[in-house]
Amino acid sequence: MEDFSKKYNMSDEELFSRVGSDQFASEKITAPRYSYWKSVFRVFFRNKINIVVLVILAVLVIFSFTYPAIIGYDDQVNPYLYVNERGGQHLTPTAAFEHYGFAVKWLFGSSKTGASTFDSIWNGARISISLAVICAAINMTIGILLGAIWGFSRRVDMIMNEVYNILGNIPATLFTAVMVMVFSPSFWTLVLAMTVFGWLGMAYYIRTRVIIIRDHEYNLASRCLGTSIFKIALKNILPFMTSVIVLEIAAAIPGYISSEVFLSYIGLGMSEVSLGRLIYEAQNAMVTPGWGWEFWTPVAVASVITVVLYVTGQNLGDASDPRTHME
Numbered sequence: 001m002e003d004f005s006k007k008y009n010m011s012d013e014e015l016f017s018r019v020g021s022d023q024f025a026s027e028k029i030t031a032p033r034y035s036y037w038k039s040v041f042r043v044f045f046r047n048k049i050n051i052v053v054l055v056i057l058a059v060l061v062i063f064s065f066t067y068p069a070i071i072g073y074d075d076q077v078n079p080y081l082y083v084n085e086r087g088g089q090h091l092t093p094t095a096a097f098e099h100y101g102f103a104v105k106w107l108f109g110s111s112k113t114g115a116s117t118f119d120s121i122w123n124g125a126r127i128s129i130s131l132a133v134i135c136a137a138i139n140m141t142i143g144i145l146l147g148a149i150w151g152f153s154r155r156v157d158m159i160m161n162e163v164y165n166i167l168g169n170i171p172a173t174l175f176t177a178v179m180v181m182v183f184s185p186s187f188w189t190l191v192l193a194m195t196v197f198g199w200l201g202m203a204y205y206i207r208t209r210v211i212i213i214r215d216h217e218y219n220l221a222s223r224c225l226g227t228s229i230f231k232i233a234l235k236n237i238l239p240f241m242t243s244v245i246v247l248e249i250a251a252a253i254p255g256y257i258s259s260e261v262f263l264s265y266i267g268l269g270m271s272e273v274s275l276g277r278l279i280y281e282a283q284n285a286m287v288t289p290g291w292g293w294e295f296w297t298p299v300a301v302a303s304v305i306t307v308v309l310y311v312t313g314q315n316l317g318d319a320s321d322p323r324t325h326m327e
Helices: 004-008 036-046 048-071 093-100 117-152 154-167 172-182 187-195 199-213 217-224 229-265 275-281 283-287 292-319
Strands: none
Touching (some): 036 048, 048 117, 048 292, 117 154, 117 199, 117 229, 117 275, 199 229, 229 275, 229 292, 275 283, 275 292
């Protein structure tokens, strides 16, 4: 016999109690307790692969932020710390161990200046992840809130459609190139270039989703009662799009890392030692025998970070869909 008390997390008294002649008590229906976010994490962690991926992501992120702080990495000093070391340039891991002795910092060999590729990669990962998270936070916040109002208000819709038609056709790479040339090629310049119009695509996507549900009866009732458009969008509409928003954020963060790597690879990146900057500076080593470690190690680390972020986000987005909470 099935144990309903464990299944619904309710006592036997709550599930099975005598109902008297009271007609209202006889019509009362007992339903299992439901917590949205508790169900999300229950579905997410039910898949063991998600646990493995999440552990990998946590290790990568923690290591990226703690290791450079522990060793005291300095963008101005570390890349040139061994520049005068005779025979210390373009070393493979084995050659670096023979030259300097065994140390963690030589696991990926040395660069053209003799710097530790291992140290540079994790500092670059810290910068690239920080850039992606900041850009995603700004663009997602503006895009979600503005998109909700855009889709709900027909007056705002008329104005924003014209704005989207004009700004949405500006090539992102061209705009970033102009920003880099006008301002200094720094971390915050790239953040500015990626967020000036970066929210527009997300806002338009949310707008189309809002239009589908804005005329539901409860929204019409709220408008009749005088509730503001902003409050309706925030309370009545956005909670129904949680899974969609999570999926978009999941794609955005690794997307910004990939964009930073690409922009740096074509010479439009930041001056800081990011993953993209390391790949850009080591591109000549890719075709030189024995120097490939300088190029492929940052490529591999960037790929692993983006893939793990994407997989984690996609699976969390799937778990955010209430339809997956049904047993």
